[in-house]
Amino acid sequence: VAVSVRQAGQRVPVEATLGRCGLSEDRIPIYRRYFGLGESRVDSGTGLAGQMVAAAAGLEELRGQQHRVRYLLHARTMPVAAPFPVNPLHEARGALGLDHAMAFSVTQHACASGLLAVYLAGQLLASVPDPDALALVLAGEKAFTACAQIIEDTAVMGEDSVAFLVGTGTGPDQLLGYATHTRGEFYQAPWLPEERNAAFNEGYADMLAEVILEAMDCAGLRARDIDLILPHNVNRLSWLRVLKHVGLPERGRLFLDNLPETGHCFCADSFINYLTACQRGRLRAGDRYLMTAVGLGATFSAMVFQH
C-alpha cells in the first residue's frame, strides 16, 4: 500500500567498515572496485526501537489510519536482536499508538524475512472480515557486531530501515507470485565450513535463479515480462551471473542504484529500492517487477508484483 524509508544519519565508507571487521588490506579495494559497494549509513545514537519508530513515523499513509492496523510485523534478519526480556518491537508498538495491533517478529529466513512478512501479513489479513484491515511491516536492524556489519565477498551492511503497509484490497501494487526455498545444508552460515562455503558460492546463482523463475511462474509470467528487478543489495558481480541464469541479460532492468550508497540493509533492501525506483520514474503503472532476497542459512526468495 505504501512504503517509507528512514535513512540512518552517519555515512561510513566501505573501507572503514571492512578494516574495522579485520578484513585483509588486499581484499578491501575489491569491494568498491568490483562489487560496487561504496558506503553504508549507520545510526549509532538510535536503538532498534527508535529505528522502527522513525521508519513508521515517515509513513504518511499511516497517519490517521492507525486504527486499521491489525498486525505489526518486524521482518528480522539477526537470530537474536535484543537481550531477554527487552522487547524493541513492543516498545515501538507503544510509541506508534498501535497497542491494539498484534505484534510479532518474523525470523529464520534471515534477510529474506521481509518477503516472508509480506506473504504472512496477506495470509493473516485474508481471514480478517474487515477489508480495510492493514498490516504494518517494519524492516531494518542494528549492525551491532562484526557478523552484522559485513558478509564476506558479498556485502557491507547498513542501518537504513523501512516501514510499509500491506492490505488485501486494491492498492498501488499487487502481489502476483511468491517463491521461497530454504537450503538447509547451509544452516551454519556465516560460520560455514570451508567446503560448504565453496558449495554455497558455486551454487548461489543457480539457487537464486531457480526461485526467481518459480516466482515468475507462480505469477504466470516469463523473464521478458519483468520490467524491473528490485534486488537485495549485494555484490554486483553476483547479479550478472544470476541474470544470465534467469534469461534476463539486460542489465538495465536491474536496479542497483542504491548499492553504493546504502549497502545491504538486512530485510529492507528491496523496499528501499522500490521507493527510489518510484521517485526516479523507473516504475510506471502496469509494470511488473521482481523483488529478491537471500538469507543466511540459507533461504532464497523472490516475489513478483504489478505496479
Add this chain to the structure above:
Amino acid sequence: VAHQEYFTDLLASYGMSPRPGAFDAGRTSYQEMVAALAPELVPLATGFDLAILAHASPDAEPGWPMCYLADAVPAAGLAFAVSDQGATAPFTALRLVLDSAWANQARLALVLIMENAAVLHDGPVREPARIARDQAVALVLREGADLVLESVRQFTRVPAQSVRARLDDALREVGGPLTAILGQGLAGHVDGQVLAERVRWAAPGQPGTGIWSLLAQSQRGAPGCVVLGDYDAGLQYLNLTVFRRRHCVETTRSLLGGDRS
C-alpha cells in the same frame, strides 16, 4: 568464540554486559532442541506444508534452527519462526497454521515451541516470564487427527480486570465437555471456578512451553474439547485456542472448580 563476541556486542549495544561466567554455564540452543526432536519428526514427515518455531525467549546461540530443520527433516515445508511477543507466539503460530496452511489445503503442519533458561546478563527477568529450564514441545497438526485445531482467538489491549469475563465468554462459546489448560499468565486473574470440567494449570517457570506440554498429556485424557489459554499482563494479550475431538460427544456443561494439578 564467535557466539560470545556476538552476545557481548549485543549486550553492549543495550548498555549491558555479560554477567561473570555467563558463557561457562551450559546452554541449550534451539538447533540442539530441533536435533533432539528430529528423529521423532522424520517418520511423521511425509512432507510438512508448514513448520513454525514459536519462542518467547531468544535462542541461546545465534543460529538458524529452522534452516537446520530443513536439513534434518526431509520436506520440512515453509519453515520460519515467530517471536518477540512472549507466551503469545505459539498462539500466533497456530493462527498462521489456520490462516495460511489450512486455508491453502495443507495437510500436515509442525509447530515447535521452545524456551531456554539462559540469561547472559544480570538484568531483571520478572515472573511469569522467568524460565526455569530448557524445554521444547512439538505439535504435529495433521488432517484427520483425533484432536483437531479448531480456532485461535487473540485479543489485544485486554486490561487485567477484563480477563476473567473474556475467558468465561470464550469457554461458554466452546460448549460441550472440555478441559481447560491455563498458563501462569492467567493465575491471579482467574480465581475460583472455571467453566470447564477439568482444569489444568501449567507449572510456574515454563511460560512458553508449559501449557503445550500439558496438551500432549491431555491427548490421551478425557473426551471433549481442549481449550488452552494464557494472558500476558505486560503486553495485554489474551490468547485462547480450541482443539476439538473429531468424535466429541456434546453433553451438558457443568461447572467445576479449577484444580491446580
